[in-house]
Amino acid sequence: MTSETQARFARLLHHRKASLGQGDPIAPPIVASATFHLPSVQSGGQFYGRNGNPSWDAVETQLALLEDAEAVAFPSGMAAIAAALFATLRAGDRLIIPADGYYVTRILSDGFLAPLGVKVVQIPTADYASADFTGAAVVYLETPSNPGLDVVDIAAVAARARAAGARIIADNTTMTPLLQRPLDLGCDLVVAADTKAPAGHSDVLFGHVAGRDPGLMTRLRDWRRMSGAIPGPFEAFLVHRGLETLELRLERMCASAATIAARLAEHPRVRGLRYPGLASDPSHWACGGQMANGGFLLGFTLADAAAAEGFLARCPYIEQSTSFGATHSAGERRARWGDAVPEGFIRLSIGVEPVEPLWSAIAAALAD
Numbered sequence: 001m002t003s004e005t006q007a008r009f010a011r012l013l014h015h016r017k018a019s020l021g022q023g024d025p026i027a028p029p030i031v032a033s034a035t036f037h038l039p040s041v042q043s044g045g046q047f048y049g050r051n052g053n054p055s056w057d058a059v060e061t062q063l064a065l066l067e068d069a070e071a072v073a074f075p076s077g078m079a080a081i082a083a084a085l086f087a088t089l090r091a092g093d094r095l096i097i098p099a100d101g102y103y104v105t106r107i108l109s110d111g112f113l114a115p116l117g118v119k120v121v122q123i124p125t126a127d128y129a130s131a132d133f134t135g136a137a138v139v140y141l142e143t144p145s146n147p148g149l150d151v152v153d154i155a156a157v158a159a160r161a162r163a164a165g166a167r168i169i170a171d172n173t174t175m176t177p178l179l180q181r182p183l184d185l186g187c188d189l190v191v192a193a194d195t196k197a198p199a200g201h202s203d204v205l206f207g208h209v210a211g212r213d214p215g216l217m218t219r220l221r222d223w224r225r226m227s228g229a230i231p232g233p234f235e236a237f238l239v240h241r242g243l244e245t246l247e248l249r250l251e252r253m254c255a256s257a258a259t260i261a262a263r264l265a266e267h268p269r270v271r272g273l274r275y276p277g278l279a280s281d282p283s284h285w286a287c288g289g290q291m292a293n294g295g296f297l298l299g300f301t302l303a304d305a306a307a308a309e310g311f312l313a314r315c316p317y318i319e320q321s322t323s324f325g326a327t328h329s330a331g332e333r334r335a336r337w338g339d340a341v342p343e344g345f346i347r348l349s350i351g352v353e354p355v356e357p358l359w360s361a362i363a364a365a366l367a368d
């Protein structure tokens, strides 16, 4: 993490300080109100709960500090992705999306954008480096991709997409703005599921879009206001609290992931290990460059579906759940969702457990 990123995070922790008066709460209040006192519409401030809420404002301030850009909060990662796509595309446009990224983005594009006249083109993440973006209105990338952990050279792809006249949207969920900064590398918008590491405790869904073009960000706020895809104040409070420990949690999660990946690499039952932090990994070139480190996600394949399910069921410190980035390590066999991966492929998200007991549990479950 660069010193600039660390400074941004320190500012995040104290962002409320300047506006606090004597006796004000340090934690942001949960403002559960649909309406606000409004004797006049001229006076500014809050006026209706679909337009704004002080609890979202607090999270958006944190996210804006992290992204070094304007941030608009949404009630889930998919709500943020939908907002970014619907705000940038119109009938006749060509959209490039990854064939191997988060599958709901593909279903959304095929099921809702294509019928409105958007031409949706899917390409594997590994092919972004050589893809022809001629005629594209939006190039959407996800790096490292979920679950395959293939990586796009963001600056190179953004430059080529821009030269072709496209806007570039990056899903930064697997890295977070602390570990990777797509806007600095030429992307127009970042989308993210803050459900994952930013909130980090498996208790809330949330998302955001960030960008530096004021016109585009106004369009995103308009989309939220008109579609009604608004976060709740309690959810915003939980994300605000989660974000305060993001840097600390990531430090543990990424360090443990690196340790566990190195040990899995030596294990006779583990095949096809993917962890960008390993020198042998095809995505390793990005570590220390666009990626601050290898992250907290890894993927590997056991003999077959039964071996993978058995391992997950036996390991007491891996939650069998379909998400990642939380305090608890979590794993799942991705083929059960139809991802184009081997039947025995497991996506493992490393949590904040002390690494040695976690590794002992993994090693024991692999040995059985």
Ligand SMILES: Cc1ncc(COP(=O)(O)O)c(C=O)c1O
Residues within 6 Å of the ligand: 076, 077, 078, 079, 102, 142, 146, 171, 173, 174, 192, 193, 194, 195, 205, 206, 207, 323
């Ligand atoms: C890379 C990626 N983007 C977006 C999402 C969607 O986030 P949410 O579940 O908060 O809608 C996910 C969820 O798993 C994801 O993995």
